Amino acid sequence: MTSDALEDARSMGRRLGLDLIRNISPTGPSFSLRRATVVSIDLTSGGYTADLTVGGGTLHAIPITVDCLGCGPGDRVIVETYGTQSFVTGVLARPGAGASMxxxxxxxxxxxxxxxxxxxxxxxxxxxxxxxxxxxxxxxxxxxxxxxxxxxxxxxxxxxxxxxxxxxxxxxxxxxxxxxxxxxxxxxxxxxxxxxxxxxxxxxxxxxxxxxxxxxxxx
CATH class of the missing domain: 2.60.40 (Immunoglobulin-like)
Structure with a gap:
């Protein structure tokens, strides 16, 4: 491999690395926080996942973090997205939270x-x-x-x-x-x-x- 080809390969590697960092960094442009409502909870071989409604659309089979294992249908939750991967990471409110006891x-x-x-x-x-x-x-x-x-x-x-x-x-x-x-x-x-x-x-x-x-x- 010539020195020019080696430098081109290194340059491409740096660009790919930067793209990867942008996709997974919580401060990068592809990080987002959204509010969603739990529709259903399912247990898969990889753990618990949730189907959600968010922004007028639906998300399916979103992994649930340990902090949110107690969430259920109707709960308002936080969805964090890193690149193309989303997670349910927090519970905002439960049905009837504003109602009197x-x-x-x-x-x-x-x-x-x-x-x-x-x-x-x-x-x-x-x-x-x-x-x-x-x-x-x-x-x-x-x-x-x-x-x-x-x-x-x-x-x-x-x-x-x-x-x-x-x-x-x-x-x-x-x-x-x-x-x-x-x-x-x-x-x-x-x-x-x-x-x-x-x-x-x-x-x-x-x-x-x-x-x-x-x-x-x-x-």
């Missing part, structure tokens, strides 16, 4: 069987759709009956109901024993206290927040 209200199944605490919890679950959180605030009570299995201690009064049963985990503890009490929020709106309960057991409930499980909606 909803309050699910409950009452004891029988106030003689389950004597609620004076100045106890509000017997409600606040559904925070925007943050995808449940704020649980149940009242403690004194039991006057024996229960051998799970029982719907709290009945539905008003507000949203879950589309499928939600495990609330440990909602409180029995004062006379060394064990906690778990509960489920059912699709009919009632809350079932799991396990047995004695006729003199005193249940102290704790106030806590938890994530709304994936796939659960409220009616």
């Amino acid at each position: 909803q309050h699910a209200k409950f009452r004891f199944q029988d106030t003689n069987s389950f004597k609620g605490d004076a100045y106890g919890g509000a017997n409600e679950i606040i559904v925070n759709r925007g943050a995808r959180l449940l704020h649980v605030n149940l009242s403690g009570f004194q039991s006057t009956v024996n229960l051998s299995a799970g029982f719907p201690v709290w009945l539905y009064s008003s507000g949203p109901k879950p589309s499928r049963k939600i495990s609330l985990g440990c909602v409180g503890a029995v004062v006379s024993g060394n064990w906690g009490k778990q509960a489920d929020w059912n699709t009919d709106g009632s809350i079932t206290l799991l396990g047995g309960l004695g006729s003199s057991d005193r249940v102290i409930c704790q106030r806590f927040s938890m994530p709304i499980p994936d796939g659960v909606e409220f009616t």
Whole structure:
């Protein structure tokens, strides 16, 4: 190879290198940030991808970064594009983020069987759709009956109901024993206290927040 040919090859290599840098550099002309709405999420052999609507058009099979694995249909997201490759990199908002929180209200199944605490919890679950959180605030009570299995201690009064049963985990503890009490929020709106309960057991409930499980909606 002559010196002129070698120099031409080097010059071409430099031009190709500059073109590559322009295509992948976040400060180069081919970098862009766009807002999009998630239509659907798919799991492929290469990981999770999203179909999106953006600027009146659609994008298909866009890879989702680790920070956005919890995004879902309807979410507003950030799409970063480097050259010809795009990624979903951030969640801007979720459906209902601007709406007021909803309050699910409950009452004891029988106030003689389950004597609620004076100045106890509000017997409600606040559904925070925007943050995808449940704020649980149940009242403690004194039991006057024996229960051998799970029982719907709290009945539905008003507000949203879950589309499928939600495990609330440990909602409180029995004062006379060394064990906690778990509960489920059912699709009919009632809350079932799991396990047995004695006729003199005193249940102290704790106030806590938890994530709304994936796939659960409220009616």
